[in-house]
Amino acid sequence: MLVQKRGSSVRGSAWPRRLQKLYCLSVEQSQRTRQSYLGTMPEHGLCCLLLSLVIIVSCSLQSLASPTYRFPRFLGKFAGQTESHPQIEPQYETQYFEQRLDHFSFAELPKFRQRYLISTEHWLGPQRLGPIFFYCGNEGDIVWFAANSGFIWEIAPQFGAMVVFPEHRYYGESVPFGSKDEAYKNATTLSYLTTEQALADFSVLLTELKQNLSCKDCPVVLFGGSYGGMLAAWMRLKYPHIAIGALASSAPILQFEDIVPPETFYDIVSNDFRRESPSCFNYIKLSWGELKSKGQTNNGLEQLTKTYRLCRQLNKTEDLSDWLDSAYSYLAMVNYPYPANFMRPLPAHPIKEVCKRIDDCPAGTSILDRIYEGVNVYYNYTGEAECFELDDDPHGLSGWNWQACTEMVMPMSSSKESSMFPTYDFNYSSFKEECFKNFGVTPRPKWITTQFGGHDIHGALKKFGSNIIFSNGLLDPWSGGSVLHNISESIVSLVTEEGAHHIDLRAAGPDDPDWLVEQRTIEIKLIEGWIQDYHEQKKAAYSM
């Protein structure tokens, strides 16, 4: 029933005529698969049917007391690990651009150097209005995002496009105050790490770049995944004069305040496991209690240290819970249909594999031993690990946690009924206290929606804005906070049932399923349409 409602709603939406055929195929196909696992899901409303919870983090500035805080976790932490297994090795030049620290005041502050990667190899040049493909760098080293966004590099030649990957301020090499230590020192030095400043960086950089390359009329197309996808969508909305369109992949721009239920993220993670195996889901659901009981016994922490092959003695069970929670949540994000090495080397359909290991243990195996077998898939698929470090964030997440504690306040709960995680209710007062303790800053939880909207986004943008693709895979726990229905003729939603976190931005490969090939084809057609419209408009203006 629920499924029918969603299906018919999507199909009823306005859709660019040139793509109606392709899109209908895509919807019908996904309808079939959808029914296989949605039957048991709770209903939260039209946009957020499947949905659930989020994550956690051992806070980098100081360890958080129980109850564990659930900071929304994106992928940026892995972007520190540029050496590890890039998906592709794109060719580009590395450049630097001097930026103001505060674009929105005239306060005298030190400037900083923003790094950007640029390739003009396939660019048509200014005369032919060659497009500029601009990736909105997110919370990590831009080299890693460039290496893991093969789609953009692959399609650039057919568009004759220049490719630019600017780094987000305060990440990678683009840190103010001379060093990361100085930049991350306190709330005063961190205070300019905001989305609005990052968007202004991109806009100033693009304006200068276009001027220097004498291509002020060249159309800019924005790309971004995850937080970068949010930036791409917001930038198209805020700077329509600078970019003609945006592909915002897995961009949870609605994961704020009460726009979607706070259980959204963790419910989706849980459902990703349940659809593979209800028993696996149950083992995990039971494991938290087992863990807690074990930890309270004599030598319990020692035994857990041994069972889970930890490199250091476990101090409290919450650290282990966080580590497991983290694994499940990331597994849901990277639940790709082919073997991949995005954050870690993993097999195809990794959740299926995890559940197989958990379920297939000999009868009589304890729950905690089963969980160990399962989580080994995530943390040690290559079998090379001798022991495990629970702090899975060696590169520091404080930049993202600062953002989560200031503007990017994404309430995360997990419900007793639908989630396999420990029950947890987001409590803003405690969250606020924790942020103040960690960073000396008070969050502004309503600022993002004041600045960018979100409440009744369909109403607000139905006759405003254009040329945005929101692409989402429903396996991705972030999909629940994203735009899952078309808003207008040209602000559209591309939903794939079997997709995970911004899978469409990854390089094409021999194992890509048909729906992914098809999704990318649709995206290319839409972008071609934007550029074609732009050229026609220019031509009409010239001939006036």
Added chain:
Amino acid sequence: MLVQKRGSSVRGSAWPRRLQKLYCLSVEQSQRTRQSYLGTMPEHGLCCLLLSLVIIVSCSLQSLASPTYRFPRFLGKFAGQTESHPQIEPQYETQYFEQRLDHFSFAELPKFRQRYLISTEHWLGPQRLGPIFFYCGNEGDIVWFAANSGFIWEIAPQFGAMVVFPEHRYYGESVPFGSKDEAYKNATTLSYLTTEQALADFSVLLTELKQNLSCKDCPVVLFGGSYGGMLAAWMRLKYPHIAIGALASSAPILQFEDIVPPETFYDIVSNDFRRESPSCFNYIKLSWGELKSKGQTNNGLEQLTKTYRLCRQLNKTEDLSDWLDSAYSYLAMVNYPYPANFMRPLPAHPIKEVCKRIDDCPAGTSILDRIYEGVNVYYNYTGEAECFELDDDPHGLSGWNWQACTEMVMPMSSSKESSMFPTYDFNYSSFKEECFKNFGVTPRPKWITTQFGGHDIHGALKKFGSNIIFSNGLLDPWSGGSVLHNISESIVSLVTEEGAHHIDLRAAGPDDPDWLVEQRTIEIKLIEGWIQDYHEQKKAAYSM
């Protein structure tokens, strides 16, 4: 020929169907009058045919050396004079709201109280989604703007609308750091006086207000004149989720960089005089040389002091030139077709009256004496002045000059051929130096267009944005930097040939010419359309 081009271009634009009839009437009528004075005008391009130059100012922080700097001058200076002759006396409550000083960083800064005037007398209330009419306060005391924007108060009852007039930060009572002296002390304290911060103030205030009044779904319509009109247009573009439409009256959002020729403002002022009387135009054009020569003679400054009945001894002729320049430019702005007391008490068609005085002097009257007779209309129409103070800015313009020296860099020149003012070429280097000398700040002349667009605004917004009215009177020298053609079905331009600076926002009166009555009728219809569309959309969403 020129006239035909403009006329046919406007008529060819898309136009809301419901208003086609009204609009065509309006265009045809204005076509007739347009031909009476456009014949002699220089051609600058499609958007800026009629146009010409701006103004000046005795800089408040320190006197500027020759060449006199031409800071763009709006009307805010008069908004200090709240006691003088309000057009109407609207009923409202005065409230205060605590605002962040920097919305775009998390720096710890003192908050400030923003004043706003509010009337809910005619409001339909939250149940019936009563609209909120929100005036974007500009560079002065908000009480004055409220008193001089009768249109909004007059139409509120028929819409069942609440009326809100928020004050712009750093003006009136809404100054940070406890006092104006502290707020205006130096570049550091002034650094948060920017348009982006002002728009964020409005957005935060509206969001809170709607929440407190339990009317989060009530549609907001923005209004603004002059700089306030720019804010209204920009706010609709940047915060479409907060306001459903904007009436931007006399809003020169294109008066930046090289979007319109720098001569635009002063050319329009000059043409306003020439259309009344070519001889008057010539007397004024010749007067600057006379003034300079006289000033260089023995006792010249004393004689000028006497001729012009100055209260203090003239130190240099530039001060007198500025005073005259100021009079002509403001006369062009307030060249209303009925007696008005907007900035000063003036007769109907004041430029006609000035030229009559200049032209009608007995044969043999010197040019400087004629000029004195003319300028008396502006500075002393009531005949009460015993002598004249050349510093016509007793309330201080430093807030606006700060804005002109930071973001609002509007290049102003006057050409030898088409202008009646002394020839002057805007020179950015000197301007920059002057700003640094006055305020210790370096302007960012490209920031406004990076932030809000402006270059190729028709192309950028043709398929983006909606529900903005740009209304302009072609007698207004600021009209040259505004949007004079329809951009899309719902971003439209209302042009009146005989209108001056945001005349449509003023209260209706018995002397209003038909075209003004008609213009306001069109505006009301358009706003009704926005609200009706909004209600229909809401209704459709509820019934889903």
